[in-house]
Every structure is written in structure tokens, then in C-alpha cells.
Amino acid sequence: MSGLNRLSAAILRALLAIAMTALFLMILVIVADVAMRFAINKPLTGAYDGVEILLVISVFYGLPAVIAGRHEIIIDLIDHFVPPGFVEFLRRFSSLLSALILGFMFLSMIDPARQAYLYGDLKLELNLPVWIVWVIALGGMAGGVLASILNLFGGLSGSPAYPADKGASE
Amino acid sequence: MSASIVGLLFIAIMFVLLFLRTPVWLALAICGIAGNTALSNVQVAQFMAGSTTFDMASKYGLSVVPLFVLMGEIATSSRLSSELFSAARVIMSGLRGGLSVATICASGAFGAICGSSVATAATMTRIAMPEMRKAGYADAFSAGSVAAGGTLGILIPPSIILIIYGAIAEQSIPKLFAASMIPGIVLLILYAAIALFVAHRVSGQVPTADQVSFGERLKALLEPWQFYLLFIITIGGIYSGIFSPNEAAGVGTFAAIVISFLSRRLTVENLIRALRTTTITSAVLFMIIIGASMFANFVVQTRLPNLLIETAQAVGLGPLMIMTLIIILYIILGCFLEGIGMVLITVPVFLPIVTSYGYDPVWFGVLVVIVVELGLITPPVGMNLFIIQAQAPEVSLKALYSGIGPFLIAPVFLILLLFLLPGLALWLPAALY
Amino acid sequence: ASAETLKVSTFLPPKHAFNRMLTQWGEELAEKSGGELTINLFPAGQLGPAPRQYDLAASGAADISVVLHAATPGRFPMTGLAAMPLSYPSEGSNSAVSSKRLTELAPEYLAAEHPGTKILWMAVTPPLKINLADKKPATLDDLKGLRIRYAGKVFQQMIESLGASPMPVPPGEVSEAMAKGVIDGATFPFEAVMAFDLGQVVKYSLEPGMASATFAVVMNENSFNALPEKFQKLIMETTGPARAAAFGAMWDEGEAKGRQYAVDHGIDIVTLDDGQVKKLTEIVTPMIDASINAVDESGKPGRAFYDAYTK
Ligand code: NA
Ligand code: NA
Numbered sequence: 001m002s003g004l005n006r007l008s009a010a011i012l013r014a015l016l017a018i019a020m021t022a023l024f025l026m027i028l029v030i031v032a033d034v035a036m037r038f039a040i041n042k043p044l045t046g047a048y049d050g051v052e053i054l055l056v057i058s059v060f061y062g063l064p065a066v067i068a069g070r071h072e073i074i075i076d077l078i079d080h081f082v083p084p085g086f087v088e089f090l091r092r093f094s095s096l097l098s099a100l101i102l103g104f105m106f107l108s109m110i111d112p113a114r115q116a117y118l119y120g121d122l123k124l125e126l127n128l129p130v131w132i133v134w135v136i137a138l139g140g141m142a143g144g145v146l147a148s149i150l151n152l153f154g155g156l157s158g159s160p161a162y163p164a165d166k167g168a169s170e
Numbered sequence: 171m172s173a174s175i176v177g178l179l180f181i182a183i184m185f186v187l188l189f190l191r192t193p194v195w196l197a198l199a200i201c202g203i204a205g206n207t208a209l210s211n212v213q214v215a216q217f218m219a220g221s222t223t224f225d226m227a228s229k230y231g232l233s234v235v236p237l238f239v240l241m242g243e244i245a246t247s248s249r250l251s252s253e254l255f256s257a258a259r260v261i262m263s264g265l266r267g268g269l270s271v272a273t274i275c276a277s278g279a280f281g282a283i284c285g286s287s288v289a290t291a292a293t294m295t296r297i298a299m300p301e302m303r304k305a306g307y308a309d310a311f312s313a314g315s316v317a318a319g320g321t322l323g324i325l326i327p328p329s330i331i332l333i334i335y336g337a338i339a340e341q342s343i344p345k346l347f348a349a350s351m352i353p354g355i356v357l358l359i360l361y362a363a364i365a366l367f368v369a370h371r372v373s374g375q376v377p378t379a380d381q382v383s384f385g386e387r388l389k390a391l392l393e394p395w396q397f398y399l400l401f402i403i404t405i406g407g408i409y410s411g412i413f414s415p416n417e418a419a420g421v422g423t424f425a426a427i428v429i430s431f432l433s434r435r436l437t438v439e440n441l442i443r444a445l446r447t448t449t450i451t452s453a454v455l456f457m458i459i460i461g462a463s464m465f466a467n468f469v470v471q472t473r474l475p476n477l478l479i480e481t482a483q484a485v486g487l488g489p490l491m492i493m494t495l496i497i498i499l500y501i502i503l504g505c506f507l508e509g510i511g512m513v514l515i516t517v518p519v520f521l522p523i524v525t526s527y528g529y530d531p532v533w534f535g536v537l538v539v540i541v542v543e544l545g546l547i548t549p550p551v552g553m554n555l556f557i558i559q560a561q562a563p564e565v566s567l568k569a570l571y572s573g574i575g576p577f578l579i580a581p582v583f584l585i586l587l588l589f590l591l592p593g594l595a596l597w598l599p600a601a602l603y
Numbered sequence: 604a605s606a607e608t609l610k611v612s613t614f615l616p617p618k619h620a621f622n623r624m625l626t627q628w629g630e631e632l633a634e635k636s637g638g639e640l641t642i643n644l645f646p647a648g649q650l651g652p653a654p655r656q657y658d659l660a661a662s663g664a665a666d667i668s669v670v671l672h673a674a675t676p677g678r679f680p681m682t683g684l685a686a687m688p689l690s691y692p693s694e695g696s697n698s699a700v701s702s703k704r705l706t707e708l709a710p711e712y713l714a715a716e717h718p719g720t721k722i723l724w725m726a727v728t729p730p731l732k733i734n735l736a737d738k739k740p741a742t743l744d745d746l747k748g749l750r751i752r753y754a755g756k757v758f759q760q761m762i763e764s765l766g767a768s769p770m771p772v773p774p775g776e777v778s779e780a781m782a783k784g785v786i787d788g789a790t791f792p793f794e795a796v797m798a799f800d801l802g803q804v805v806k807y808s809l810e811p812g813m814a815s816a817t818f819a820v821v822m823n824e825n826s827f828n829a830l831p832e833k834f835q836k837l838i839m840e841t842t843g844p845a846r847a848a849a850f851g852a853m854w855d856e857g858e859a860k861g862r863q864y865a866v867d868h869g870i871d872i873v874t875l876d877d878g879q880v881k882k883l884t885e886i887v888t889p890m891i892d893a894s895i896n897a898v899d900e901s902g903k904p905g906r907a908f909y910d911a912y913t914k
Contacts, residue, residue: 019453020445023236027427030237030420034413041750041768048771052228058236059227062453071454072193073556077567079191090191097192101199108220112658121654122677124756125771129677137224210664217662221655229652338647340616340775340799411783414776470649471610518647522617603779 008150012064015143019061026054046126053123053133060140067098067147092152099148106141113138173209177472180205184465184506188550195454195461198511202464209471222463227456230416231337232510234285234330235459236452237419241426242289243444245280248430251293253394254279255301260390264381267369269305270315271362273298277319278326278358283400283422285328287509287546288455291320291554295561309565310573311368317554317570318361318577321543324509326354328404328418331509331542335535338517343415344408346535348599353536353584356594357543360580368576396429458553462511475499475519489527496520497541497585504545508553512542536595537588544581547574607830609642609822612665614653614674620857621669621726621818622646624850631841640834642667657821661719666826670717670819673755679716680898684909685727687894688761688814688887692913696812698851698858701727704912705817706847712908713819720821723842726850729858730812731758734796734805735788736781740873743882752777752789757814762790764886778804793861794854802868810874 033047066072074094079087113134115121121130180201187197199219206215226232245251258272258279265271277294284290294316302312324331327347336343404422407413413421430436469475482495503512517538524534546554549571559567588594611629615621622644629642651659653674660668672679673686684690685705692704705713705725714722738745747766753759754771762769767787772780774795780786781804789801790813796805820842827835865872875883891909898905 016446016449019449020442023240023445023449023452026233027237027240027420027424030417031424034407034417034421038412041748043750043768043770048230051233052230055230055233055236056224056228058449059453059456062449063457065450066453066457069450071450071560072195073454073458073553073560074191074193075188075550075567076191077550078189080566080568087191093190094192094196097200098196101196101203104203104216105199105219105223108216109223110220111216112220112224115658119675119678120680121675124676125759133228134224137227141223213662214664217658217664221651221658225652225655336775337773338616342775342779344776344779411780411785414772467650470645473643515649518617518645518649525618 005150008146012068012143012147015061015140016065019058019065019140022054022057022061026051026058029054046123049123049126049128053128053136056133056137057140060137061143063140064143064147067102067144068150070151072098095148095151099145099152102141102145102148106138106145109134109138109141173472174474174477176205176208177469177474180208180468181506185550188506193457194508194551194556195457198458198461198465198507202461202466202468205465205468206471209468218464218467222467223460226460226463231333232456232459234333234416234419235455236448237423238284238286238330239289239292239452239455240444240448241284241419241423242280242286242293243448244423244426244430244436244441245284246293246296247440247444248396248426248433248435250394250396250400250426250430250435251276251280252297254397255294255297257390257393259301260382261387263387265366267366269298269302269307270311270365270369273302273312273315274319274322274358274361274365277316278322278354279397281323281326281354283328283397283404284323285330285333285419287320287323287330287543288451288553288557290323291316292451292557292561294319295558299558299562299565308573310569311372312573313555313558313562313565313570314573314575314577315361315365316558317547317552317574318364318580320554320557321546321581322354322358322361324546325350325357325536325539325543327351328408328415329539331513331539332535333415334510334513335517335538338513339521339531339535341531341535342603345532345599345603347408347415348602349532349595350536350539351598352594353540353588356587357540357580357584360583361577364576364580396433399429400425455553458508459510462508463514465507466511466515470515470519475516479519479523492523493527493529493589496524497537500538500541501544501548504541505548506551507545508551509542509545512545513538530592530596532599533588533592533595537585540581540584540588544578548578549574606639606641607834609640609666609826610645610650611642611667612645612650612656612659613669614648614651614656614671615646615669617646619646620850620853624853625667625669625820628841628846632837635837635841636834640830640837657717657720657819660821660823661717663823663825665823667723667820667822670821672817672819673757676756680894680901681716681903681905681908682713682817682819683757684891684894684898684905685912686755686757686814686817687891687909688757689811689884690814690891690909690913691730696730696815698727698729698815698854699848700851701815702847702851702854703844706844708908708911709819712904712911715903717819717821719824721824721827723820723822723838724844724847724850726818726820726847726854728815728818729792729794729854730815731790731792732796732812733788733790733809734801734870735807735809736784736786736804737806738787739807739871740809743875743879743886749787750785752780752786754790755816758790760890761813761887764890774799777801781805792858793865794857795861796870797861797864802864802870805865805868805870808865808870808872810872811880 029050033044036044117131184197184201203215255276258276262268262272281290332346403425404418408418555570632640656668657670659665672682694700709722749767750770751762751767752772753769759769770786777789895905
């Protein structure tokens with residue numbers, strides 16, 4: 001594995017670890033809020049905002065792993081009717097489409113992120129500027145774009161970070 | 171070119187893309203973006219792409235998606251769902267096709283704590299598929315049973331779809347949950363009946379299992395005590411008002427983790443693995459939800475659903491015919507849209523029409539869940555079918571498509587029942603509230 | 604002349620007063636333009652959730668949208684002053700008066716906060732009341748320690764300053780949450796008490812109302828400028844202060860019906876006496892002043908606007 005490939009694999013691994021942590025924190029925030037209401041009759045301020053922000057992190061930082069591991073759901077009925085070479089061509093073609101669309105989505109997110117900054121949008125309970133959440137999301141999206149570009153050049157299939165499991169299988 | 175023609179064109183393009191192995195989220199996103207560009211311009215498409223992506227990933231109500239998926243992962247790791255399955259298996263033993271019925275019952279039971287159809291199907295695939303294969307069941311039949319059973323995850327409360335419907339229709343979620351309870355049980359019975367029918371009619375599908383004594387059956391029933399505990403915590407918590415239906419997903423998952431840890435069935439290593447697979451699975455689901463929302467945003471603007479209803483009303487179709495038309499439309503949409511996207515497009519258009527005919531919005535919520543369920547198992551885009559294939563790659567999509575066939579009758583029949591006996595949905599909420 | 608169709612977006616449920624008013628307005632446009640200017644209404648957040656509505660119109664993804672200012676905290680500080688507690692035109696706190704006043708002030712004070720769009724009219728809800736399940740709010744002290752459902756920052760701050768806990772509960776769930784004691788009360792106008800059928804769970808409502816939510820109906824500037832002059836004129840003639848007053852009156856009518864519903868269901872409507880109102884004013888004044896000062900410090904005429912609105 002080349003140095004660049006190793007670096008990319010390390011980045012993608014780190015992003016996934018962030019996403020996993022966010023998911024776990026989400027549970028803790030909900031449970032803490034419920035427990036505080038139940039025990040001391042006082043909600044945890046910012047629980048609602050916290051869950052939303054952690055969801056953003058979990059989704060956007062999980063995305064690169066999905067792209068790099070090719071975990072996306074596809075309909076492979078055509079495989080039975082066409083030669084393997086054509087299937088391989090279709091795979092590459094959708095990698096290209098995927099890179100283009102993810103790139104388009106990334107670019108499309110910059111403007112609303114800028115507006116959240118310019119307009120001074122705030123999260124309701126935490127008073128946290130919303131642009132920070134956008135920047136976080138853009139970070140994950142950039143990882144997704146990176147993964148889709150790597151896929152165009154053969155991907156990270158040999159990388160130990162992504163066993164060839166399919167989504168939730170173990 | 172009129173908006174409706176553009177709409178039909180891009181629906182066709184999406185079918186072609188799906189057939190050409192384009193990932194489902196991508197096919198939806200491409201058609202959403204290109205469709206918006208065709209209808210308006212690229213700036214509008216950009217606005218929609220940028221904002222939808224962020225808005226869906228930061229929607230509080232959707233936090234239940236990863237939480238319920240994690241609940242499924244934990245239940246698998248800690249053998250909770252396998253206990254459920256073996257209890258059902260022992261109770262159903264001696265029946266020809268008993269394993270399939272057991273799968274459906276265990277799915278229904280798991281659905282009573284988990285609100286995600288996909289998570290229910292995923293959990294059950296890993297447990298029930300190998301058992302059925304070992305027992306000599308045909309793959310198509312086994313997979314059909316798991317896919318059908320999985321849909322019970324959203325009809326038997328709690329339910330992600332009802333949470334989203336409740337938010338759009340401004341209906342009480344606990345009331346919706348109560349309304350879907352009896353139809354959920356009826357659907358379970360219908361699925362089981364179909365499984366038994368298929369098992370008896372189709373030779374070579376299934377061998378007969380051994381008989382066990384009544385005492386053994388009773389003992390098996392008591393085995394999954396951890397599940398009963400989880401059920402009491404989550405459902406008890408919702409109905410006593412200690413936490414909201416949204417929070418129930420988090421509390422239930424947390425309780426599953428704690429119970430599994432205390433009974434030494436879950437290690438830190440397993441928990442981390444469950445978090446990893448959940449993160450990936452829920453990102454896969456979110457990409458589809460985001461793609462479906464982009465596509466929904468486009469379809470809404472073509473006004474195809476409105477046009478259809480307006481035309482139907484203009485030619486003088488009565489309420490019952492319009493309702494039939496709406497259901498047919500849902501079934502068609504369900505063939506290529508994922509549930510959340512479907513609810514987002516259709517409920518704002520149909521709900522006012524439906525209530526203006528005097529139908530109860532709670533009743534309609536139950537109806538929507540059933541058609542969404544049907545969509546989860548109808549080819550070509552059936553999320554439950556995909557999830558099973560992801561868990562059990564050796565089962566071909568073709569076998570899945572054929573195995574699910576007979577089970578499709580059950581939800582259709584349940585829809586009929588719901589029209590004939592609205593009390594099926596409305597009696598329990600009225601009794602409780 | 605070519606026919607034009609305007610894409611109108613709201614996040615509000617299909618049968619909400621706003622959707623009814625916009626449909627009515629659309630019919631009026633069609634009639635007066637001989638069917639050449641029509642609207643397509645996209646309700647219930649079909650084009651985007653509540654916090655996204657302003658962006659929809661500003662970016663041109665929709666031609667017109669209904670903006671709830673409280674949905675995007677931090678974005679409309681000047682407009683937000685009209686949503687401060689007990690802040691109403693001296694002429695009256697009903698929606699017809701306050702909506703009209705706010706619409707009249709919009710060109711001078713609020714347009715800058717709605718860049719890229721043209722404000723067609725502003726709407727101010729009838730004041731939201733505190734509705735309680737069990738505890739009679741004879742004095743403000745009775746609110747201390749209660750858990751009260753709120754929406755938006757103003758109510759959050761106000762409930763806290765009254766010594767109660769603000770709880771975010773979706774409107775559809777208020778009924779059960781109150782019945783089970785998850786919350787002790789909810790801030791709602793009477794119309795919502797009726798719409799969500801809270802007659803069984805609410806025993807007391809507190810008058811006067813505490814504060815209102817503000818809305819703007821905005822149109823994308825380029826969409827407006829691209830229209831033929833006669834359509835521009837038609838839109839201007841059918842919107843503005845008069846439309847705001849008519850819409851406000853529609854809301855007031857709903858509020859009156861809601862109040863009658865409350866009376867019919869035996870809800871005890873408690874009116875704070877002058878001493879209590881004075882105390883309430885003292886409690887909320889620092890909050891109002893802080894908000895006005897923050898706007899003034901950003902170089903915008905916050906005080907002038909507030910005084911003009913409450914005059
Ligand atoms: Na369920
Ligand atoms: Na389907």
C-alpha cells in the first residue's frame with residue numbers, strides 16, 4: 001500500500017471512529033435527560049440540540065466508510081444477464097456518478113453554511129452558532145468525496161480498515 | 171415540456187439507473203437534482219441538494235433510525251434475539267413450516283421493542299436464516315419469511331414511520347402507536363397463515379419438525395426474560411409518560427446494553443463492533459433517506475400526485491374510489507421509494523383529502539404504515555429485501571423477489587380489513603384515551 | 604401576455620389559517636388577472652422544514668414562503684423585538700392590529716433583515732397564554748417549579764425568568780404529556796387549545812397573553828421583478844397592511860372561537876390583577892431591554908422600532 005493510500009485509510013478510519021463516538025454520546029445524552037427529569041424534575045438543557053448535532057456527526061462521518069467500503073445498496077439483477085466485463089464497467093460508471101454527485105452536494109452545502117454564518121443562526125437551547133455544525137458536516141462530506149475519488153482509482157479494498165463485510169453483517 | 175411529463179421522465183430514468191446497478195441513494199439523488207434543474211434551474215437544484223442533505227441529517231425525529239438499528243445489533247450480539255427465536259421455535263415445533271412461523275412471531279415480538287423494520291429484518295436474518303437453511307428450508311421461502319416478519323417492526327409499536335407521520339400530521343404518537351397495535355397483530359397472524367399455507371402446498375420447501383411437550387413449550391416461553399424486561403421498560407416508559415416515543419429508542423437501546431453487560435453477554439469489544447456496524451448501516455439508510463427526500467422534493471413540484479387526485483375528482487369519482495386510487499398510488503410509489511421519503515411526499519397532499527371525506531387521521535396513519543410496509547417488501551426497491559441480501563449475500567435477489575411473492579397478499583388483505591372494520595385501528599386508542 | 608404560476612411554500616399543516624389565506628389570495632390573483640397569475644401552494648414543509656423557509660424564498664427555490672422568525676434563532680433580532688413579552692401596540696394586542704402595525708413598519712425597519720426578498724405582509728399571532736393542568740395561577744408565584752411546554756427562545760427565557768422549567772414538546776403530544784403530568788402546562792393561543800382538543804386536560808388559562816410569534820410572507824425579489832408590471836401591481840394591491848389586517852382578523856376570529864371552546868369546556872380563565880401584571884412587567888423588562896440594546900449596539904434602530912411598534 002502506498003503512503004498516500006495509507007494516509008487516506010487512516011483518515012477514513014478516524015472519521016468512522018468520530019461517527020461511532022457521536023452515536024454513543026447520543027444515547028448518553030438522551031438517557032441523562034430522561035434520568036434528570038425523572039430524578040430531580042429538571043431536564044438537561046440542550047439535550048434536544050445535542051441529539052441533533054450528534055446525529056449530524058454520526059451521519060456525515062459514517063458516510064465516508066459507506067462509500068469506501070462500497071456498502072451502498074444496489075440492485076444487482078442485471079449481473080445474471082450480462083458479461084462480467086460489463087458489470088465491472090457499470091461499477092466504475094456508478095463510482096464516477098457517485099464522485100460527481102457527492103462533489104455537487106459538497107459544493108451545494110457551502111452556500112447555506114456561509115449563510116448560517118452571515119445571518120448568525122443559533123441553536124435554540126445551546127446558543128451554539130449553527131455554522132459550526134455546518135463546518136462539521138462539511139468535514140464529513142469532504143471525507144465522502146475523498147472516498148469516492150479513491151474508488152475511481154480502485155479504492156481501498158485491500159485496506160485492513162474495511163473488512164469486506166456488507167453493512168451490518170458480522 | 172410540462173412538469174408532469176418531466177416527472178414521468180425522471181421516474182423512468184430512475185428505473186433505468188437502478189437497473190444499471192446505480193446505488194439506490196445515488197439514483198434517487200441524481201433524479202432529484204437533475205429533475206429540479208429541469209423544472210427550475212441549477213441554482214434551485216443546488217439549494218435543494220445542500221439544504222436537504224443537512225436538514226435530514228439534523229432532524230431530531232430521525233435520531234431514532236440509528237438508535238433502533240443499534241438496538242438490533244445489541245440484541246444480536248447479546249443473543250437476545252436468538253433466545254426470542256428459539257422460544258418461538260420450540261413453541262411452534264411440530265408444525266410444518268414451524269420455523270417460518272417462528273421467524274414471523276419472533277420478528278413481531280422484537281418489533282414490540284424496536285421501531286425499525288430494517289433493524290428487525292437484519293436481526294432476524296442473522297438468526298433465523300441459518301436455522302432454516304440447516305432444517306432444509308428453501309432460501310426463497312426463508313428469506314420471504316424474514317422480509318415479511320421484518321415489516322412488523324414498524325406496524326407493531328414503537329415505529330419510526332408513525333413517529334414521522336405524527337410529526338407531519340400533528341397527531342399524537344402514543345395514540346398512533348395504540349392504533350397500530352391490533353392491526354400489527356392481525357398482520358402477524360396473516361403472515362403466519364400464509365407461511366403455513368406455502369409450507370403445506372409447495373412440496374420440497376420444508377420438512378416437518380419434531381414435537382415437544384407442553385412443559386417444554388412453557389419453559390421456552392419464559393426463557394427470553396431479558397426481552398420481557400426491555401419491553402416493560404420501553405413501552406411502560408412511553409405510556410407512563412416518563413419519556414417520549416422518540417426517547418424510547420435511546421432509553422431502550424441503553425437498557426439493552428446495560429442488561430447485556432450485567433448478564434455478561436456483551437463485552438466492550440462487541441459493543442464497539444455493534445457501534446461500528448450500526449454507524450455504517452445507519453449512514454447507508456440516511457443516504458437513501460437523503461436521496462429519497464431530494465427525489466420527493468422534485469416529485470412534489472411536478473404536482474403529479476395533486477394532478478392525479480384533481481383529475482379523479484373532476485371526473486366525479488366518489489370518496490371510496492379516490493381512497494382506492496390513493497392506495498394504488500402508494501403501492502406504486504412503494505415499489506421504488508423508501509418509506510420515509512414516501513411519507514414526506516404524500517402525507518401533506520393526501521391527508522387533507524382523506525380527512526375531508528371524514529376518515530380519521532389516526533386511522534389514515536395506520537393505513538400509511540401498512541402501505542409503507544408493503545413498499546418495504548415490493549420489488550424492485552424493497553429495503554427489507556436489500557437488508558436481507560446484505561446480511562446473507564448467498565441468497566440471490568431473484569430468490570428474494572420470488573420468495574416474498576405470497577406474503578404480499580397479507581398487507582393488501584389487511585388494508586381491506588381496515589376499510590371494513592375501522593375499529594381495528596380506532597378502538598384501542600379510544601379505549602386508552 | 605404569458606401565464607405565470609408562483610410557487611408558494613409553507614411549513615404549516617395543510618388546513619392551517621395561513622394555507623387557507625394563501626389559497627384565498629391565489630384565487631383572488633387568478634380572478635383579477637383573468638386566470639393568468641396563479642399560485643401553486645406547497646404546504647406542510649414539502650419544500651423544506653420551518654427553519655429553511657426563508658432561504659427557500661431568498662434563494663428563489665420558491666417564489667413565496669411563510670417565515671416563522673422564531674424558527675431560526677439569531678437571524679431576525681430586530682423583528683424579534685415584536686415578539687417580546689407584553690409588547691403590543693397600545694391600540695390592542697389582537698392580531699388584526701398588531702399584524703397591520705408590523706406590516707406598516709416593515710419597509711422602514713425590517714426589510715434589511717429579509718434581504719433578497721420583498722415582504723408582502725407580516726403576521727403576529729394572538730398572544731399565547733399559559734395553560735395549566737392542575738395548578739390555579741392566582742399569582743405569578745404559583746408558576747414557580749412548574750414544567751411548561753414552550754416553542755422558541757422568547758418563551759424559553761420568559762418561562763425561566765418566572766422560575767419554571769421550559770420543556771420542548773411537539774404540539775401533537777401536549778395533550779398526553781399534560782394528562783400524565785410530564786408537563787404541568789403549555790403556552791398556546793386558545794385556538795391551539797381548541798385545535799389540539801385540550802379541553803379535558805387544561806383546567807386553567809392565564810390572561811393576559813404573554814407574547815406572540817411573528818411571521819413574514821416574503822417573495823423572492825428577482826421573481827417579483829421578473830413579473831410583468833401589471834402582475835407586480837396586482838400583488839402589491841392585494842398584500843400589505845390591508846391583507847395583514849384581514850389575515851389578523853381571521854386569526855382573531857379563530858382565537859375568539861378557541862376562547863369560547865375553553866369557556867364551554869369549563870376552563871377557568873384567570874386574569875392577573877394590575878399588581879401582578881406590574882410584577883410581570885418588572886420581571887420581563889430586563890429581558891426586553893437587553894434585546895433592544897443588543898440590536899441598538901449592532902447599529903440598527905432597535906429602540907426606535909420597538910417604540911414605533913408599541914406606540
Ligand atoms: Na416496532
Ligand atoms: Na418496494
